[in-house]
Amino acid sequence: MPNQLTPQHFFRRRRIQLTVILLILIGIYWLSMALVNFQTMTALTQVPAGLIWLFKNFIPTERSLSYLSAISFQLWRTLLIAIASTICAGLFSLFFAILGAKPTAPAPYWHLVIRLGASLVRIIPVVAWSMILLFSFKQSDFTGFLALFFMTLGYLTRAFTETIEDLDPDKLSALRAVGATYTQCVFCGVLPEVATTLTSWLLYMIENNLRDATLVGILTGTGIGFLFNYYFKSFRYDAAGLIVLLIAILVITLELTSTKIRKAIA
Structure with missing residues (x-):
């Protein structure tokens, strides 16, 4: 049958649909970030420093055990x-x-x-x-x-x-x-x-x-x-x-x- 949908055509159509949906989502993300003036790359470069500060300061110490009862x-x-x-x-x-x-x-x-x-x-x-x-x-x-x-x-x-x-x-x-x-x-x-x-x-x-x-x-x-x-x-x-x-x-x-x-x- 010439109009029959083969598995190759089905999976190709699904890949195209998923690609279009992914591109739309990425476009919405970048548009939202542009509207609120959020710098994605700048924020990502600051993540390591933030995590280092977090692990340095938020690790419980012997002094913090004195607050355990409260x-x-x-x-x-x-x-x-x-x-x-x-x-x-x-x-x-x-x-x-x-x-x-x-x-x-x-x-x-x-x-x-x-x-x-x-x-x-x-x-x-x-x-x-x-x-x-x-x-x-x-x-x-x-x-x-x-x-x-x-x-x-x-x-x-x-x-x-x-x-x-x-x-x-x-x-x-x-x-x-x-x-x-x-x-x-x-x-x-x-x-x-x-x-x-x-x-x-x-x-x-x-x-x-x-x-x-x-x-x-x-x-x-x-x-x-x-x-x-x-x-x-x-x-x-x-x-x-x-x-x-x-x-x-x-x-x-x-x-x-x-x-x-x-x-x-x-």
Whole structure:
């Protein structure tokens, strides 16, 4: 057949498409850099010097170990706030997801209301939430809790809703056919099927919120973020480096623990 697409022509067309896309992306990058007057090559030449300064000053020393007790206490508080805000947001998200998912929505308009609400909450970054809430609740752990809570609420509501909507609708139809009530369909047909996926999302958000809680602490003057900002502005870079190291260790530990939990419940 003269019009038949041969493998050689197919791969050639794909290479051309990828090349065009790559050139467009490069063009967008260079245009953006030109508009903001960002010198790419100058910045790249400064990277080695910056890394050398970083490794010279942010390496923990024997003196920084004297701050270990205070750092550990604030890191523990930050972890608890991240876990508490995530679990609390997860419970509300599950409730809203059940009301907003198409298979379980009591009425069609609930789907639109929940989707719109989750999108509005989610598009506000955690930094903006921190600054907004700071005026109402001042510098406190509760401000950080609320900032993480609202950001997590938007993400988990969207994730939980899509998870429920991915269920096989025939299972719910079968339950309704045998006379199951709405509550029975939710607790016997929906939640057991999505429990593993919802738990994975919850564990992921705990890891993510621990990292975000550091930034929130800098803005709200609480937790490990405040302590990092204090040491950094006091030129105690070794203590600030110890904080970064301990946060990295804690995040890796959480990721390993989350992986084991996911495998156990899979």
